[in-house]
Amino acid sequence: xxxxxxxxxxxxxxxxxxxxxxxxxxxxxxxxxxxxxxxxxxxxxxxxxxxxxxxxxxxxxxxxxxxxxxxxxxxxxxxxxxxxxxxxxxxxxxxxxxxxxxxxxxxxxxxxxxxxxxxxxxxxxxxxxxxxxxxxxxxxxxxxxxxxxxxxxxxxxxxxxxxxxxxxxxxxxxxxxxxxxxxxxxxxxxxxxxxxx
Amino acid sequence: xxxxxxxxxxxxxxxxxxxxxxxxxxxxxxxxxxxxxxxxxxxxxxxxxxxxxxxxxxxxxxxxxxxxxxxxxxxxxxxxxxxxxxxxxxxxxxxxxxxxxxxxxxxxxxxxxxxxxxxxxxxxxxxxxxxxxxxxxxxxxxxxxxxxxxxxxxxxxxxxxxxxxxxxxxxxxxxxxxxxxxxxxxxxxxxxxxxxxxxxxxxxxxxxxxxxxxxxxxxxxxxxxxxxxxxxxxxxxxxxxxxxxxxxxxxxxxxxxxxxxxxxxxxxxxxxxxxxxxxxxxxxxxxxxxxxxxxxxxxxxxxxxxxxxxxxxxxxxxxxxxxxxxxxxxxxxxxxxxxxxxxxxxxxxxxxxxxxxxxxxxxxxxxxxxxxxxxxxxxxxxxxxxxxxxxxxxxxxx
Numbered sequence: 001x002x003x004x005x006x007x008x009x010x011x012x013x014x015x016x017x018x019x020x021x022x023x024x025x026x027x028x029x030x031x032x033x034x035x036x037x038x039x040x041x042x043x044x045x046x047x048x049x050x051x052x053x054x055x056x057x058x059x060x061x062x063x064x065x066x067x068x069x070x071x072x073x074x075x076x077x078x079x080x081x082x083x084x085x086x087x088x089x090x091x092x093x094x095x096x097x098x099x100x101x102x103x104x105x106x107x108x109x110x111x112x113x114x115x116x117x118x119x120x121x122x123x124x125x126x127x128x129x130x131x132x133x134x135x136x137x138x139x140x141x142x143x144x145x146x147x148x149x150x151x152x153x154x155x156x157x158x159x160x161x162x163x164x165x166x167x168x169x170x171x172x173x174x175x176x177x178x179x180x181x182x183x184x185x186x187x188x189x190x191x192x193x194x195x196x197x
Numbered sequence: 198x199x200x201x202x203x204x205x206x207x208x209x210x211x212x213x214x215x216x217x218x219x220x221x222x223x224x225x226x227x228x229x230x231x232x233x234x235x236x237x238x239x240x241x242x243x244x245x246x247x248x249x250x251x252x253x254x255x256x257x258x259x260x261x262x263x264x265x266x267x268x269x270x271x272x273x274x275x276x277x278x279x280x281x282x283x284x285x286x287x288x289x290x291x292x293x294x295x296x297x298x299x300x301x302x303x304x305x306x307x308x309x310x311x312x313x314x315x316x317x318x319x320x321x322x323x324x325x326x327x328x329x330x331x332x333x334x335x336x337x338x339x340x341x342x343x344x345x346x347x348x349x350x351x352x353x354x355x356x357x358x359x360x361x362x363x364x365x366x367x368x369x370x371x372x373x374x375x376x377x378x379x380x381x382x383x384x385x386x387x388x389x390x391x392x393x394x395x396x397x398x399x400x401x402x403x404x405x406x407x408x409x410x411x412x413x414x415x416x417x418x419x420x421x422x423x424x425x426x427x428x429x430x431x432x433x434x435x436x437x438x439x440x441x442x443x444x445x446x447x448x449x450x451x452x453x454x455x456x457x458x459x460x461x462x463x464x465x466x467x468x469x470x471x472x473x474x475x476x477x478x479x480x481x482x483x484x485x486x487x488x489x490x491x492x493x494x495x496x497x498x499x500x501x502x503x504x505x506x507x508x509x510x511x512x513x514x515x516x517x518x519x520x521x522x523x524x525x526x527x528x529x530x531x532x533x534x535x536x537x538x539x540x541x542x543x544x545x546x547x548x549x550x551x552x553x554x555x556x557x558x559x560x561x562x563x564x565x566x567x568x569x570x571x572x573x574x575x576x577x578x579x580x581x582x583x584x585x586x587x588x589x590x591x592x593x594x595x
Contacts, residue, residue, distance in 0.1 A: 002531075002573070002576070002577030002580070002581065003577075006515075006516070009515045009516065010511065010515050012515075013256045013511065014511070016255070016256050016257070017252070017255045017256050017511075017514075020255045020258055021255075026258050027255075027258055027259075027260070029258075029259060029260050031260070031263075
């Protein structure tokens, strides 16, 4: 009969209207600034720098090797190596800038980093009235403690920590094994360890 | 007490008018009536925009505006401020005067049309003998406003929208008036307060004698509401506006306050036409059952009006927009024949009013329903079988 489809449609919208008052499936809106959805563990937005311990400057894992800077497809990373007063490289970045207006969140920097120093952050509220300075993150903005890394990506952080601990234990054992037979000659034990970073 | 409450607005008006010297009194009374109508329905316009946004949002599983004020109730004020502070742009090629006058002509006739609607017992601004005729005559003036807007803007989309609007408004005027005529036929008067009086009293099971509770009245009401939807440019008949194809049609060159006036006019005509529909079919300001008679009459009118608005919002949230040919087919091949059939059924109802033999009421019902349902069935079958209103068949694209 003519008009039956219209009535069916009206019934459907009425179900939606009434259901939106008591059925969460018919009102899936989460009102964002007040309430927010929990991000999935693998969420990623922009990179940040991990540091161990309490001091964001000295605990930084980054050694300013510039691999990430060279691999970054949009070239949004800028690193200057720290040098002491005699001009000797210090294995520490003096400048580490990241332009998030350019970054495309590809995570290549994370994949290439041999020191597990750079990781993806989940913070996404970066809106700013200053589109140049406000979107250029410096070392102080980027450095976040390992504790924070554990909070946002627990599985990945635990895996990284376990691997780092194993590597360190291995290096120590190797150093000990090398140190024992070479104890007699006056050669300093630190030299072979420093040569293999 | 109930009597006083019912006549409260009248009493207030009489008190206020009595403050003035005698020669001024008719003018003051007219001014007060007009001011009350403009204030009430202007406020209702603001409320309806909020109701519509909320209702549509709920239908679409959203929350709707909830940031400005409690439950977003101040949203209309924010919208109004935004509209008022926008730049008023007049295209250089536009016909300045026609472009300027169109939004005014869209609103003023609708406000005039309110003058004949009885909002409550003795609550009518202008008790005209031919009130219904006046209503339709004045309401038709808005069609000129739409065409003025389309023509004066000198824009192809405006003109297309205006052409569509004129075609649609004139086509749906016919079933609108014809379904109203069936009420005139039975009530025997064109005066709207008299039509309300013709629905006085209570019939079977204490139910009111409204026209909508008769077979022809129900059909007439449905036809009237469909035609009213088309007449007020509302979805699913909003193709003169058609944002997705002709970007607001005749309103495309309007901005700021003039654009707001078009919307005001559209909503005001919606309220006015719902008010007339209520008066014609839903017993005007009368209570549905006898034991609710103590509720003031204007509250009944308001409740019915809000109900009608809710139905219009519901329809808007459900129906997709029609195509232009579907619109015309529907008007001339379905609405017009059905309103003529309704007229015949109303005539039958009127002619058999004198039947007194036992079971006469039932027989009248059966006859009336058959008179309506059989043509409806035949019409729907013939229209769908010949593919005139069915899904579109593409001749070359298949």
